[in-house]
Amino acid sequence: MAVKKLSVSDEEYKQIDKVNAENQMTLQQLNNRVNDPDQTRRLLNKIIGQPVDQSVEVRLPFYTDYGRRIIFGKNIFVNSGVMFTDLGGIVIEDDVLIGPGASLISVNHPQDPNNRHGLELSPVYVHQNAWIGAKAVILPGVSVGKNAIVAAGAVVTHNVPDNTIVAGVPAKVIKTVE
Template sequence: MQSEIENCLAGQQFNTSDPELQELIHRARRFTKEYNGSVSTDTVSRKRILSELLGSIGSNVNIDTPFYCDYGKHISIGNNVIININCTFVDCNKIEIGNNVLIASNVQIYTATHPVEMQERLVEGWVENPSVPYFRTYALPVKIEDNVWIGGGVIILPGVTIGRNSVIGAGSIVTKSIPENSLAVGNPCRVVRKINQ
């Protein structure tokens, strides 16, 4: 029998109230609070916190504050990456960020999702125990490949891959994967032309 973390990472329905997952969430809350309260010039402390919080982090990475995430451990970041202020990564499943990536302010990356149909989303009986609400949840990984620039205010939805060398215009909502060497914008985000040819 799989654990709830294994179900989560396999893209299967998982119980968000599982004690092991809750422990990860509260751990991430402690580290993000410490990181967001740190002095921006204290590079030694900030690097230590991120090394504890994230699954892996490369060299020459700058994550501006405030920064928020759900578990932290499911986020991997390559080399030469900038993540600007007020970004939120809901990393119930893996969020992989490659090398030479620029992520502007207010970007939101979501791996978690729920069934659209109300009867499928609600778990029968949860109303009787309102202290532990439980909705059917599953999560799909997000991957941002090398040399990508994500514009300000972009929202990236579960299961999306953004191909290498691509640019996502500010304010876009990315509902489907974007091929490499593409300039893509809009809601929903669509490729408007090829670049880097």
């Protein structure tokens, strides 16, 4: 996957703050009020800028740094305290489970100190029926395969093959799912 680079002088970089400010207000409404399921879904729709299917359940609090580059499939369960750093794009396919406190990160910063405040964007994909364990961290550009399991606390730095279980820091394949 290609990495998209943004400099602080790029027009797109400047537009990010505008969307971010809008979404931060909506996130506060979502996370700091008592909302019924319909209100929660309306606020999520506003944050991500598209309808969230009725089969998607998101436990609060829900965190995102941007919001507009999250794509949810159907029959997804996102537990409480999950962080979506989505400026680079995060795609969650159908039937995915995401444990509490997990982080899906699609943004990095350049190693070059002169460009450190710039952004490097690389999407994250979580494919059908995958399970991301509690407090797992999925780093930019990673694809978690179909039916794969990411163990609790794992830090995933490379793609996870279909039908495997990964664990550790950095995560490594420990087993095949049958």
